[in-house]
Each structure stands twice: as C-alpha cells, then as structure tokens.
Amino acid sequence: MGYCAYTYTITLDADSGLMSNIPLETASNVLQSCIKLYSGSDFKKSMDDTVAHIRNLCKANRCCLLLTDFATGMCKLLSDSHLVEGPHGPISNIITGEFYDIVQTWPETIGGSDFLMIKNEHDMQILKEKNPVWYASLKQYDMKTLVLFPLNYGNETKGYIWVTDFDVDNALMIRETLELTTYFISYAIANYQLVKRLEIMSTIDLLTGVKNRNAMNNRVNDFVEGSEAYPESLYVVFADLNGLKQVNDNNGHIAGDLLLKNAALILQDIFLGHEVYRAGGDEFTVFVTGLSEAEFMEKIEKLKKYTYTDEGVCFAFGYCADDGKHDIRYDMKTADERMYADKEEYYKLYPDRRHK
Known part of the structure; x- marks a missing residue:
C-alpha cells in the first residue's frame, strides 16, 4: 500500500x-x-x-x-x-x-x-x-x-x-x-x-484646471528653439485678478480659491479652444492662435465686461499681437506691461484697494 x-x-x-x-x-x-x-x-x-x-x-x-x-x-x-x-x-x-x-x-x-x-x-x-x-x-x-x-x-x-x-x-x-x-x-x-x-501633475494647475506655468514655459521654449512653428496669427493676453488679497483677507482663502477657479472658467469660456495658463498666483496668460484681428477683438470685448467692476471676478489685462517678427518673449513682455498699466488705471478708480 x-x-x-x-x-x-x-x-x-x-x-x-x-x-x-x-x-x-x-x-x-x-x-x-x-x-x-x-x-x-x-x-x-x-x-x-x-x-x-x-x-x-x-x-x-x-x-x-x-x-x-x-x-x-x-x-x-x-x-x-x-x-x-x-x-x-x-x-x-x-x-x-x-x-x-x-x-x-x-x-x-x-x-x-x-x-x-x-x-x-x-x-x-x-x-x-x-x-x-x-x-x-x-x-x-x-x-x-x-x-x-x-x-x-x-x-x-x-x-x-x-x-x-x-x-x-x-x-x-x-x-x-x-x-x-x-x-x-x-x-x-x-x-x-x-x-x-x-x-x-507637471502641466496642469490642480486648483483651476488650466495649464500651469511649467506648461507655459515649455510652450514658449518650443517657439524660441524652433521646434514649434509660429502660427499665422498669434496674440498674447496677460490677465491679472484685481482684489484677490482683499477676498482672502475678508472672506478666507477658500473664497479666494473659488475666485481663482471662476476666473479660470471665464477665461476658458471667452478663449474657448485656445491655451489658458495660470502663470502664478492671480496671473493668467492666454495664447490665442488662428484668429483674425476682428475675431480676436470680439473676445477682448467680452473680457472687458470683467474689468473695472467692484464685485465678482475683476481682471486687469493687456495684450499684444505678434507683428511677424516671431518673438514670443517680446510679445509676452509687451502684454505684461500693458496689463500693469491697466491695473494702475483700476487703482486710480479704486485707490482704497491699492494695498488690499
């Protein structure tokens, strides 16, 4: 057995x-x-x-x-x-x-x-x-x-x-x-x-859902280094939130985060199909391509509805159209300068908010 x-x-x-x-x-x-x-x-x-x-x-x-x-x-x-x-x-x-x-x-x-x-x-x-x-x-x-x-x-x-x-x-x-x-x-x-x-995680801003500064820098480098061809038309928009610090101080950072999210949604809606970036803090950058000047200005008119307001999302913004020299860094510098000039006009209208 x-x-x-x-x-x-x-x-x-x-x-x-x-x-x-x-x-x-x-x-x-x-x-x-x-x-x-x-x-x-x-x-x-x-x-x-x-x-x-x-x-x-x-x-x-x-x-x-x-x-x-x-x-x-x-x-x-x-x-x-x-x-x-x-x-x-x-x-x-x-x-x-x-x-x-x-x-x-x-x-x-x-x-x-x-x-x-x-x-x-x-x-x-x-x-x-x-x-x-x-x-x-x-x-x-x-x-x-x-x-x-x-x-x-x-x-x-x-x-x-x-x-x-x-x-x-x-x-x-x-x-x-x-x-x-x-x-x-x-x-x-x-x-x-x-x-x-x-x-x-490396390209998307987790708070607002738009692209982040890292993605923007990579896009700019692609243009500068020539790995990305310049489009026939290119517009650069810089938009900065007015009053974010005041909202954070008075209502808390949760309310400030909500304001940033709403700002991103507005920019995504106005510039639908184009590249919206959160450059940092309360600053946003938009690259608009493939539009005629008239089409681009229609979007700018929509953006103006969110400027010089004393409630909700309020932008200071500037823009620059590429002049054919294909220098995106110059375009960004110019748009940034114009945005700060627009912000100064806002503070002239609301001087009590300059340090808020």
Whole structure:
C-alpha cells in the first residue's frame, strides 16, 4: 500500500521561478508579444499590435482589451482585433456605460481562479448557472468559446483581456501564453497610467484646471528653439485678478480659491479652444492662435465686461499681437506691461484697494 500527498500554497505574489518554467512554444509566444508591447513609443499602437498578435496566436475571431476603474464605476475599450464583426456591429457599440454592470460581475464569476475559460457548451451552461446575465450577453452576440484574464497590478485590477471563438485544440497553449503575457500587459498599463498622471501633475494647475506655468514655459521654449512653428496669427493676453488679497483677507482663502477657479472658467469660456495658463498666483496668460484681428477683438470685448467692476471676478489685462517678427518673449513682455498699466488705471478708480 502506498500514499500520495498533494499540497499547494496560495500566494498573491507572482512566483518568477514558476512563471519562467514554461514550454518553449509558450516562451516564444510570450517573447513575441512583449517585443510588440515594448517596441514603440506609441502606447495605443503597441497595445493594438499586441492584441492583434494574441488573436493570431489563438486563431480566434476576436481579442479585446478593456480598461476598468472600479472606484469610479467606469470601463473603456482600449484595443480590439477581430476577423469578423459581430451581428450587432463594432464592439465599441457594446461597451458603453451599461456594460460596466456586466464587468463588475466578473470577479465573483472568476472566483478564486486567475482566469476563466469556456471551451464548449457544457462550460457555457456552468456559466449560465453562475452568471445568467453575462451568459445572456454572450449568447446574444453568438459567442461560443471564451477565455478571460484579469489584468492585475498589485491589489488593483487594471482591466481585462479576453479572446472569443478561439482554437479549442490549443487551449492549454492559449492559457499558458495569456497567463504570462497578461502579467507584462498589466505592468505596461500601470506604467503608462502613472506617466500620464505625472504629466498632468507637471502641466496642469490642480486648483483651476488650466495649464500651469511649467506648461507655459515649455510652450514658449518650443517657439524660441524652433521646434514649434509660429502660427499665422498669434496674440498674447496677460490677465491679472484685481482684489484677490482683499477676498482672502475678508472672506478666507477658500473664497479666494473659488475666485481663482471662476476666473479660470471665464477665461476658458471667452478663449474657448485656445491655451489658458495660470502663470502664478492671480496671473493668467492666454495664447490665442488662428484668429483674425476682428475675431480676436470680439473676445477682448467680452473680457472687458470683467474689468473695472467692484464685485465678482475683476481682471486687469493687456495684450499684444505678434507683428511677424516671431518673438514670443517680446510679445509676452509687451502684454505684461500693458496689463500693469491697466491695473494702475483700476487703482486710480479704486485707490482704497491699492494695498488690499
């Protein structure tokens, strides 16, 4: 008589030793996917190429990559590769806001596993018992086989990748390939999202939502160094809030922050489609391009409604039109000088506010 004991250990961390102990064919497939994933600087194109490559490996009709945000209840189609479109048109027509109601059922359906594979009608019937809503959706779009992997990074699910109507005879190879490939895709998505957040933090003023001084300086440098061609028409506007210190002193900094936000909204509304920057403190800069002089002056007339007022948002402003010499630093200096001249006129009208 003999005995056999089978034990296993559950861990949330990836075991690099086990993950690297894979068949040669799988290793080759994963390596090819990673080359496509990291071969270019265009994140979207790299993802599209990788998803198309995975679909070809699986000999499938479709491969999709979906981004999720469970904190906000949102999902977004990042990439799709298919041979034959479904009976209801592009997959983008399916993945709308309502599709999140199905997506949020997937973690429970997958359960303790790290993937879900449906290879035949028997598997489909099991899914029907566990998740009838998702089953009905798959049947509606005539999907017969499916493999779904979550894209996990740390303790967060960044999204899902799924393949439908794949080569069932190669199910083991497909599982092994996706199991390891999704590991690299998850890290690529996490890194991309981190870089985008850092870009936003480095270029967007977090209080007002307009671009910040760093973004403005980069834009100016692009013009000066010639990496950005001058537009046919360029106007520079400097706008400074009057009375911000008075609001801060009398009503508190929360009221002052609200005034700055309202000022930014007004400038964004007047100069819709153009570049609005918070240069610092209560100062804003606007670069207006592609307008005729008449069109630009219409916007200036709208801006004048917010000057020399004793309540709400009140601007002192100056502007300069590029004279064809293409010297944006001169244009900014001139607009700044004119803005301060306008501010002096304001203080002549309200001398009691000069030091407030």
